[in-house]
Amino acid sequence: MPRQLDQLPSDPTTLARRIAALEREVKELRGARRMTAASVGTLRVYSEDGETLLAELGPETGGDGGGGLWTRGLQDPVNFSAYLASGQLQFRPVENDRVAVPASITYDSDAYQYTDLTLTSGQVAPSAHRALVVLESTFEGGFPYVYVQGDNSTQCNMDVLGVFTSSNIAYGQVSITPSAANTPTSVNVTGLSMKGSTFYGFAVAATSVPGSVVTGASATAVTSTGLTVWATRTNTTLTLVNWLVIGV
Numbered sequence: 309m310p311r312q313l314d315q316l317p318s319d320p321t322t323l324a325r326r327i328a329a330l331e332r333e334v335k336e337l338r339g340a341r342r343m344t345a346a347s348v349g350t351l352r353v354y355s356e357d358g359e360t361l362l363a364e365l366g367p368e369t370g371g372d373g374g375g376g377l378w379t380r381g382l383q384d385p386v387n388f389s390a391y392l393a394s395g396q397l398q399f400r401p402v403e404n405d406r407v408a409v410p411a412s413i414t415y416d417s418d419a420y421q422y423t424d425l426t427l428t429s430g431q432v433a434p435s436a437h438r439a440l441v442v443l444e445s446t447f448e449g450g451f452p453y454v455y456v457q458g459d460n461s462t463q464c465n466m467d468v469l470g471v472f473t474s475s476n477i478a479y480g481q482v483s484i485t486p487s488a489a490n491t492p493t494s495v496n497v498t499g500l501s502m503k504g505s506t507f508y509g510f511a512v513a514a515t516s517v518p519g520s521v522v523t524g525a526s527a528t529a530v531t532s533t534g535l536t537v538w539a540t541r542t543n544t545t546l547t548l549v550n551w552l553v554i555g556v
Contacts, residue, residue: 363390400430408434421447428459437462475503476555481514484539485546492524497551498534504555509535514548525549 350366367375379390392415400410411430417423422444429439442455458464478500486493509527524540530553539547 407432408436409438437464439464475501477553478502479550479552481548481550482537483546484537484549486539486541486544489543490523490540492538492540494528494536494538495549496534496536500531500533500535500553502532502553502555504532507531507535507553507555510552511537511539511549513539514550521545522547527551527553 350364352361352365353363354360355362361380363377363379365375365377377390397413398410399412400407407430409431412426412428414426414428415424416426425443427441431438437458437460440455440457440459442453442457444453444455446452456464456466480497482495482497484493484495507530509530511525511527513522513525515522521543522539522541524538525547526538527535528538529536532555535551535553537549537551539549541547
C-alpha cells in the first residue's frame, strides 16, 4: 500500500500550484456560503465577448434610491430579452401584511387553442375581488380578445379617462330641411367603415319642440358603410338630427 508521502507531487512547483488551486476552491465555497448575507453594489452579466452588457442588477445611477434588474433589450444588431420560463411574476408592497394577495403577471397556453397573458391587481382584503386584464390569442389566425373583468368572472368597473373610440361604433349629426310640411325627408350618410355583422341605427332630433313641431326622426337602411336619416316636422325649417350606429 503506497504511503501518503509517495502520493505528493514529485517537485515543489507542482505542489505549490495544487495548493493554490485548493485555496481558490475553498474561497469559492466560503463565498457561496456567505451569499445569503452578501452585499453587492451592482451585479452585471456580460456576453461571451466580455464587453457587451446583457443585464444589470443594482441601484439606479440617479441616486434616488431606486433600482432593480434591467435587461438591455433592443440593442443593435442583436436584441436581448428576458424570459420567465414558468410560474408567476408577483408584486407586493414593501411592508408585510398589507395585502391578502399580491399582484401578478401570468402566462398560460394549451399550445393548441389559445395563449393567455393575465395581469392581476391583487387584493387588499381576503373578501375583496381582484381586477383582471386578460390578453388572449386564438388558434389558426382567429381574432384575439381582451377581457376586463373581476376574478371568478365577477363584475369589474372600467373608467376611460378620455374619449372612447371603437371601430364598431359611429355617430354624427346631419341637417335636414323638409321638402314640405308634415312630409318625411331623408339624408344619406355614407363613407362609414364599421366592424360587425349586424348593425343598429338610431336617430333623434336636436329640438326643443319634439312632438308638437318635430313629429319624428328615424334611421333606416343601416349597413357597415352608412345609413339613411329621416325627419318630419310641421313646417320646412332646417332640423338637426343626431345619429348613432352600433355594429355587433
